[in-house]
Amino acid sequence: MRTFVASASEDLRIRVRNLEALDGTPILDIKPILGPVEDR
Numbered sequence: 078m079r080t081f082v083a084s085a086s087e088d089l090r091i092r093v094r095n096l097e098a099l100d101g102t103p104i105l106d107i108k109p110i111l112g113p114v115e116d117r
Contacts, residue, residue, distance in 0.1 A: 080095070081093045081094065081095050081096040081104075082094045082095050091104070091105070
C-alpha cells in the first residue's frame with residue numbers, strides 16, 4: 078500500500094499525484110461484499 082494524493086475526478090476517472098505507477102494503471106479494485114458463504 079502506498080499513500081497518494083487524489084487531485085481531481087471526472088466521470089469514472091480519478092487523477093492522482095505522488096503515485097509510483099505506469100500511466101493508465103488501475104489504482105482501485107472494487108469488489109462487492111458477498112457475506113459469509115452460508116448466506117449465498
